[in-house]
Amino acid sequence: MIDATEFLMMMLNKARREFEKAKVRGDLKTARMKALECAKYCFEIAKKDYREREYYLKLGEKWRMTADSLEERKHKIVEKAEGGEDFRSYIEGLIAKSKVKWEDIGGLDGVKRLLMETVVIAGLQKPESIKPWKGILLFGPPGTGKTLLASACAGSLNATFFNVKADKVLSKYFGESSKLISSLYRVAREKAPSIVFIDEFDALSLSRSGDVSEASRRMLSTLLAELDGFQDKKSDILVLTLAATNTPWDLDQAVLSRFPRRIYVPLPDKNACVEIVKIHTRGLNISKLKLDEIAEMCVERFYSGRDIANLCQEAVWVMVRDVNPELYKLAELPFEELKKRELKVRPLEMSDFEEAFKKVKSPLTKKDLDRYERWNEEFGG
Numbered sequence: 001m002i003d004a005t006e007f008l009m010m011m012l013n014k015a016r017r018e019f020e021k022a023k024v025r026g027d028l029k030t031a032r033m034k035a036l037e038c039a040k041y042c043f044e045i046a047k048k049d050y051r052e053r054e055y056y057l058k059l060g061e062k063w064r065m066t067a068d069s070l071e072e073r074k075h076k077i078v079e080k081a082e083g084g085e086d087f088r089s090y091i092e093g094l095i096a097k098s099k100v101k102w103e104d105i106g107g108l109d110g111v112k113r114l115l116m117e118t119v120v121i122a123g124l125q126k127p128e129s130i131k132p133w134k135g136i137l138l139f140g141p142p143g144t145g146k147t148l149l150a151s152a153c154a155g156s157l158n159a160t161f162f163n164v165k166a167d168k169v170l171s172k173y174f175g176e177s178s179k180l181i182s183s184l185y186r187v188a189r190e191k192a193p194s195i196v197f198i199d200e201f202d203a204l205s206l207s208r209s210g211d212v213s214e215a216s217r218r219m220l221s222t223l224l225a226e227l228d229g230f231q232d233k234k235s236d237i238l239v240l241t242l243a244a245t246n247t248p249w250d251l252d253q254a255v256l257s258r259f260p261r262r263i264y265v266p267l268p269d270k271n272a273c274v275e276i277v278k279i280h281t282r283g284l285n286i287s288k289l290k291l292d293e294i295a296e297m298c299v300e301r302f303y304s305g306r307d308i309a310n311l312c313q314e315a316v317w318v319m320v321r322d323v324n325p326e327l328y329k330l331a332e333l334p335f336e337e338l339k340k341r342e343l344k345v346r347p348l349e350m351s352d353f354e355e356a357f358k359k360v361k362s363p364l365t366k367k368d369l370d371r372y373e374r375w376n377e378e379f380g381g
């Protein structure tokens with residue numbers, strides 16, 4: 001026959017062994033439960049065994065502390081796993097495979113050259129004092145090809161392209177945005193060469209109103225620290241940050257000083273318009289078009305690259321409807337059947353573009369453009 005104390009001791013030993021096993025497995029929940037059990041048995045024994053009372057009280061207390069510390073660790077691990085994984089999958093979601101090539105961009109020769117040089121310098125063996133740009137600011141009216149330029153950089157390098165919209169990150173992660181940025185740069189370095197493209201950059205720094213949230217301030221300072229810090233470390237890893245904004249005047253001095261290269265991406269001039277029309281009518285016969293005339297109209301109407309892309313789409317549709325008047329009727333056919341047929345096309349004509357011009361309007365005015373020009377004169381370069 002065994003007495004109560006002996007029984008409790010047996011149970012204590014059993015619980016202790018299970019605790020050890022759970023700890024080895026990394027099963028913190030069970031380990032904690034077993035530690036609490038140990039504590040309970042210790043206190044029971046202390047009640048029954050007067051000679052060893054002190055000893056078992058102390059031991060019980062120790063087990064309880066062990067259980068508490070496991071509770072804390074569990075919390076920390078859960079937090080890390082959640083935050084870490086959430087960030088990670090969000091960051092992976094920002095990675096875009098870029099197929100854009102330099103020749104997909106009309107005009108902007110100067111900008112293209114500078115970006116190409118930056119990329120090339122980053123790759124070449126070079127004296128220590130020659131450092132490639134880490135951050136480049138692209139500014140200009142909407143739709144002028146800023147995103148396109150960043151994609152082409154990534155495409156030509158076969159680099160990992162992170163497409164980050166500053167305002168989206170802020171609204172999704174708010175207080176956590178700066179942590180997200182650190183994680184993002186960690187992943188960018190892992191997957192180098194990388195291009196981190198930050199769109200709507202002005203969302204982080206509104207000098208005009210002076211009213212920036214704490215969250216955007218922290219996100220911005222983390223970002224600037226990443227830009228600074230990385231400069232001195234291993235220079236053979238390329239992580240190039242391209243920031244884009246349609247409202248450069250919203251950026252404050254502190255930000256500007258971190259982006260010594262600020263590049264104006266203007267509306268296309270006449271030559272650029274011709275190139276952009278050609279890019280967006282690829283595969284079609286344009287020999288009947290007077291490209292000069294179209295380009296002049298585009299310049300006069302303050303068209304951006306995006307407006308020209310839309311113009312071409314509209315014109316192409318006018319042509320398609322013209323030679324396929326019953327097109328919509330084919331909607332009754334099964335998709336398999338459709339795939340066997342071919343869309344009729346004819347060479348594009350000036351009249352197609354005349355129709356299209358009526359539909360495309362640029363939101364910009366001369367005043368807007370002057371503002372970009374002035375900012376460029378003062379801060380650009």
Ligand SMILES: Nc1ncnc2c1ncn2[C@@H]1O[C@H](COP(=O)(O)OP(=O)(O)O)[C@@H](O)[C@H]1O
Nearest residue numbers: 105106142143144145146147148276305306309
């Ligand atoms: N220079 C350009 N050459 C060819 N297409 C252009 C050009 N600029 C703009 N586009 C067209 O307009 C779209 C929007 O351009 P985007 O690069 O997003 O402008 P931004 O980022 O400056 O607002 C592009 O996807 C492209 O179809």
Ligand SMILES: [Mg+2]
Nearest residue numbers: 143146147199
């Ligand atoms: Mg864009």
